[in-house]
Amino acid sequence: MNNKLYGNLIFELSKEGRRGYSLPKNRFGNYNIPDSVCRKEDAALPECDEMTVVRHYTNHSENNFGVNNGFYPLGSCTMKYNPVINEEVANKPEFTALHPMQPADTVKGALEVYERLQKCLSEISGLSRFTLNPFAGAHGELTGLMIIRAYHESRGDKKRVKVIIPDSAHGTNPASAAVCGLEVVEVKSTAQGYVDVNDLRGLLDDTVAAMMMTNPNTLGMFEQEIPEIAQLVHDCGGLMYYDGANLNPMLGASRPGDMGFDVMHINLHKTFSTPHGGGGPGAGPVGVREGLEQFLPGASNARSVADVKTVDFADADGGGISVGGYHGNFGVLLRALAYILTLGRENLKMVGPLATLNANYIKECLKDEYLLPIEGLCKHEFVFDGLRDKSTGVTTMDVAKRLLDYGYHAPTIYFPLLFHESLMIEPTENESKDTIDGFVAVMRKIAEEARNNPDVVKSAPHNTPIGRVDDVLAAKHPVVKYKDIEA
Ligand SMILES: *Cc1c(COP(=O)(O)O)cnc(C)c1O
Secondary structure (H helix, E strand, C coil), rough: CCCHHHCCCHHCCCCCCCCCCCCCCCCCCCCCCHHHHCCCCCCCCCCCCCCHHHHHHHHHHHCCCCCCCCCCCECCCCCCCCCCCHHHHCCCCCHHHHCCCCCHHCCCHHHHHHHHHHHHHHHHHHHEEEECCCCHHHHHHHHHHHHHHHHHHHHHCCCCCCCEEEECCCCCCHHHHHHCCCEEEECCCCCCCCCHHHHHHHHCCCEEEEEEEEECCCCCCCCCCCHHHHHHHHHHHCCEEEEEECCHCCCCCHHHHHHCEEEEECCCCHHHCCCCCCCCCCCCCCCCCCCCHCCCCCCHHCCCCHHCCCCCCCCCCCCCCCCCCCCCCCCHHHHHHHHHHHHHHHHHHHHHHHHHHHHHHHHHHHCCCCCCCCCCCCCCEEECECCCCCCHHCCCHHHHHHHCCCCCCCCCCCCCCCCCEEEEECCCCCHHHHHHHHHHHHHHHHHHHHEEEHHHHHHCCCCCCCCCCCCHHHHHHCCHHHHHCCC
C-alpha cells in the first residue's frame, strides 16, 4: 500500500511545531553549553505527531516482502523461516550488553555459546574444529583459503598458487581466491552438471593449492565422484575445500569431513536461520580437519571455557591468521545455536530429507511446463531453463515478475549462468505441502497465461507498489537521490 496520507518520506509530513513527545520539567538547573559547540541553526529534523510516525513506518514495512509474509523460494540463498525464539535469545540484554574486551571471567556464558556452537558444527560436518570469526560466506572462503595457504607455506611449499573451481560455482569462489592472491583455474561440468573428472585430471599438478567444491552443487545435484576427486587432488598435494553455504540438504544425511574435505565454511545465516539479505547480517564459520587446527585464526582456537584466562581476540597463536575483529557476528552465532538446540539432534536429521523431498516434489509437479535441463533426483534446490514452450516469448524475468502479482517472492533467476533462462527454486524444509501446492498451482497458471495471454505476463507485475523497473537503465544511470526520482 502506498498511502499518500502517510507519505513517502517522513520529512514530507513535517509540520512546524508538531510533537510526538513531551519532556519532563527540568529539575537539574541549566548548564551553559559553550557557543563554539552550539548549532547556528536548528537541525532540519521532521516534526510529526506520534500516530503519523507510527503509520508512516508501518505502511512502509507493509510494502516489503519477507519469508514471514509468504513463500520465498530463492535458490542458492536458503531463505528459511527464522523462529522468533532466535530473536528473543539474540536480544537478551545478558548478550547484547556484553563488550568484547570484557575480562574473560565475566563472559563465561558467551564463551560457552562459542564452545557449544563449535562442537555442534564439528559434529554436523565431521570436521575437527571451527573458527566462528568470519562474517559471511565469502569471508569464510577467504579465511579457508588463507588457512590452506598457511598450511602449504608451513611446509615450505611455496609454488602452490592455483585454486581449481567448477564453472558452476557461486561467484564468490573465484572472487575469494583472487582476493587471496591465488590463481583461479576453471574445471568444466559434464552435460549432467557434475564436475568433469577427466577435465580435472588435466589440471592437476604440484602448483595446485586447493580445489573448491560446492555440494550439492549450484544445480542442486549431489556430486557423484567426490571420493575420486578428493583422492586425485590429495595425490597431487592439494587440499579439498567445501563450500557449505547451503548445508540444508546435508543435515542428517552426510558429512563433508567423511568425504575427504579438509576445510569448509558454513553460512549460518542460510543453513541455521538468521534473517539475511541486502548485505547482512551473516556468519561464515570455517572448519578444518584434524591436523590443520593450528592454522585457524587464533581468536577461536577453541579452548574450553575453564581454560580461558584472557580472551585473546587479536591474533593467532603461532602460524595462524587473523581475518576479522573480535569474535565474529555474535548475534548470528546465538541464533544458529538456538536453532540447533530447538530442533535437537533427531529433528535436525530430518532437515536434509525434508528439504530434498520438497524440492523434488516441486520439480516433478512442474517439469511438464518448465524446461528441466538436468533430470534426476535433486537435493534442496533445482534449476529450470525457463518455460518449456519457447514460442510465447515469455522469459524467466516475466515469470518472476508475474509471481509477485500472486503474492510469491520470485526464485533466483539467471543464475547459475550455465543456462540462458535459469530459474532456481529452493523451498526449504519448513514449508507445508499446502504452501508448496499453492506455489505449484500459480506456476502452472503462469505457464497457461504465457500461452493464452502472454502480454499480461510480459507486463507484470500489476499489483505491486512499483511496477517493472528498467534494470539496464538503473544499472547504467543509477538515480540515488529521492528528489531526482520525483523530477
Ligand atoms: C551464498 C553463497 C555464498 C556466499 O555467501 P555470503 O554470505 O553471501 O558471502 C557462497 N557460496 C554459495 C554456494 C552460496 O550459496
